[in-house]
Amino acid sequence: MPALLPEASGLHLRRTLDSGQAFRWRWGTTADGREIATGIIGRRIFQLSQDAQGLRLVSPDAPGAREALRRYLGVGSSGMPPGSDTGRGGAVPRIEAALAADPVLGRILRHTRGISLLVQDPWEVLISFIISQNNNIPKITRSIERLSRALGEPLGETAHAFPTPARLASARSRTLRAGLLGYRAPYVRAAARLVADGTIDLAVLGRMSEDEAREVLHRIPGVGEKVGDCILLFGLRHLTAFPVDVWVQRGVERLYFRGRARTLRQIQAFARARFGPLAGHAQQHLFAYARAHLRPDRVRRA
DNA sequence: GGGCAGGTGTAAT
DNA sequence: ATTACACCTGCC
Numbered sequence: 019m020p021a022l023l024p025e026a027s028g029l030h031l032r033r034t035l036d037s038g039q040a041f042r043w044r045w046g047t048t049a050d051g052r053e054i055a056t057g058i059i060g061r062r063i064f065q066l067s068q069d070a071q072g073l074r075l076v077s078p079d080a081p082g083a084r085e086a087l088r089r090y091l092g093v094g095s096s097g098m099p100p101g102s103d104t105g106r107g108g109a110v111p112r113i114e115a116a117l118a119a120d121p122v123l124g125r126i127l128r129h130t131r132g133i134s135l136l137v138q139d140p141w142e143v144l145i146s147f148i149i150s151q152n153n154n155i156p157k158i159t160r161s162i163e164r165l166s167r168a169l170g171e172p173l174g175e176t177a178h179a180f181p182t183p184a185r186l187a188s189a190r191s192r193t194l195r196a197g198l199l200g201y202r203a204p205y206v207r208a209a210a211r212l213v214a215d216g217t218i219d220l221a222v223l224g225r226m227s228e229d230e231a232r233e234v235l236h237r238i239p240g241v242g243e244k245v246g247d248c249i250l251l252f253g254l255r256h257l258t259a260f261p262v263d264v265w266v267q268r269g270v271e272r273l274y275f276r277g278r279a280r281t282l283r284q285i286q287a288f289a290r291a292r293f294g295p296l297a298g299h300a301q302q303h304l305f306a307y308a309r310a311h312l313r314p315d316r317v318r319r320a
Numbered sequence: 321g322g323g324c325a326g327g328t329g330t331a332a333t
Numbered sequence: 334a335t336t337a338c339a340c341c342t343g344c345c
């Protein structure tokens with residue numbers, strides 16, 4: 019039996035990997051009927067499973083793989099936002115204990131418990147979320163898969179690493195079209211060029227304040243309010259970022275404003291005031307809850 | 321088959 | 334600061 023990852027206690031693997039943060043995971047079934055997730059982290063193919071005992075690293079059994087996985091899953095040493103540490107236990111339960119101080123979150127947590135904020139490569143997050151605009155998860159996933167297959171470094175037989183900035187920047191438009199990018203193709207290439215030629219340095223961005231980094235991100239074509247905040251949160255780990263998409267907007271309006279419409283600005287201001295350093299984590303739970311329970315065809319909007 | 325999907329850019333108010 | 338519209342593509 020593959021080794022357990024005790025730090026991931028409280029982490030719900032499927033909820034985390036299917037939460038719309040990452041697009042490089044597939045679920046499958048082993049010969050003995052166990053569900054297994056296969057995905058790419060950096061240049062390695064990971065296989066993960068989860069059972070009553072906990073989360074297991076099935077493969078690779080290589081030096082550094084466990085540490086890389088811990089970090090990726092957000093259950094490494096620095097998982098908590100400053101000032102929110104409530105004591106012992108894994109990162110996920112501690113954050114949820116802090117979130118539950120908010121009665122609304124405390125109530126929906128029953129349905130969303132176990133979602134972890136992943137720590138991903140900012141470059142991959144940047145391109146993935148440019149692709150995500152006005153798009154749906156299955157198609158985003160397919161686009162990234164095709165792009166990686168066409169332009170990414172091969173990893174074993176069938177998998178490919180995410181393309182480098184240089185490869186994407188010099189990609190032919192036919193390749194990008196084949197990647198199903200549609201009208202986003204010019205955005206992706208322009209963003210790749212800005213990174214490839216050093217105009218935008220994502221490592222430097224990671225050392226800036228959140229507002230400074232946001233301002234720089236907004237200069238990238240295809241990066242607006244929502245995508246920018248996704249990059250801040252999922253790639254640069256600015257935990258006060260609060261990406262507002264239609265689901266989060268719907269969730270906040272429904273759960274905190276009796277279904278009354280709010281503008282984007284109002285929702286951003288609300289999130290800052292209400293959730294503070296936990297805003298990013300709160301967003302994950304509101305998003306997941308809204309997706310599962312606030313479908314428009316089931317909700318009468320006030 | 322017209323409308324829509326986990327937004328953004330642009331133009332107009 | 335908000336609103337209206339087009340936009341690739343796959344799917345209902």
